[in-house]
Amino acid sequence: MKPYPQAYDPWLKERLCDVPEETLATCDQCAMVNPSGVTRDPGPFLNHLKCCTYFPYLPNFSLGALSLDDLQKAAARGIYLPVGLYPSIAEQNKISALGADGFGKRSELLCPFFDGNRNQCSIWTYRPGVCTSYFCKSNQGKKGLNFWKQIEDYLNQFEWTLACRVLEKMNFDENTLSYCQAAISEDTEPEERDFFVNEAWGDWISNQHDFYKQARQTALQITADELELELFE
Numbered sequence: 644m645k646p647y648p649q650a651y652d653p654w655l656k657e658r659l660c661d662v663p664e665e666t667l668a669t670c671d672q673c674a675m676v677n678p679s680g681v682t683r684d685p686g687p688f689l690n691h692l693k694c695c696t697y698f699p700y701l702p703n704f705s706l707g708a709l710s711l712d713d714l715q716k717a718a719a720r721g722i723y724l725p726v727g728l729y730p731s732i733a734e735q736n737k738i739s740a741l742g743a744d745g746f747g748k749r750s751e752l753l754c755p756f757f758d759g760n761r762n763q764c765s766i767w768t769y770r771p772g773v774c775t776s777y778f779c780k781s782n783q784g785k786k787g788l789n790f791w792k793q794i795e796d797y798l799n800q801f802e803w804t805l806a807c808r809v810l811e812k813m814n815f816d817e818n819t820l821s822y823c824q825a826a827i828s829e830d831t832e833p834e835e836r837d838f839f840v841n842e843a844w845g846d847w848i849s850n851q852h853d854f855y856k857q858a859r860q861t862a863l864q865i866t867a868d869e870l871e872l873e874l875f876e
């Protein structure tokens with residue numbers, strides 16, 4: 644079993660080895676509807692929400708594999724930036740207001756990429772590391788849950804490093820990351836937010852889908868060695 648999306652194979656297959664199957668997280672019949680034993684979160688979760696009451700960061704190179712229709716799903720609730728997709732300020736406020744108690748329980752928090760008709764993720768192949776490494780239960784109990792947290796940290800670092808390297812390769816301004824951070828900061832005045840979004844995008848502002856597609860192609864030319872990715876120990 645790979646602990647990351649198959650789409651990350653080009654960079655991670657020699658850095659992050661297969662891990663034992665987890666059989667207790669029975670996603671089709673969500674194990675957290677009636678939680679028992681050692682669980683990562685207290686639950687219970689609602690079956691039509693599961694653990695997808697979350698708005699994940701998606702790096703630019705993953706967004707480049709999604710269709711325009713897929714990107715549209717998050718347009719109203721997210722901010723698309725050169726480094727990737729983030730929840731909008733309104734979304735961040737909602738997440739803060741509902742807090743951890745809303746996880747698995749509040750439909751307002753459901754991920755924009757969740758397909759309610761099929762009761763599953765609509766971007767499964769390209770879901771980010773935070774999703775592939777979430778296990779509500781582990782066959783190894785608490786030790787296994789701690790292991791998955793380490794995998795999550797590793798994947799977060801990988802995604803961020805590669806997304807930033809893509810921007811460098813595509814000759815983005817050295818201030819781009821600062822503009823991105825200002826665009827998603829609660830401290831930025833509302834009238835200034837568009838300025839930072841525009842500055843972050845530069846000439847790509849009206850051509851974001853093409854940018855993400857090019858970001859994906861650029862990422863595929865960057866090797867794990869070039870990223871100086873360490874082995875997961």
Ligand code: SF4
Pocket residue numbers: 667668669670671672673674675688693694695777778779780
């Ligand atoms: S990992 Fe998520 S979907 Fe799968 S069983 Fe656990 S809570 Fe349910």
Ligand code: SF4
Pocket residue numbers: 694695696697698699754755756757758763764765766767770771774
């Ligand atoms: S990207 Fe997919 S797996 Fe991750 S939270 Fe959204 S719907 Fe769930």
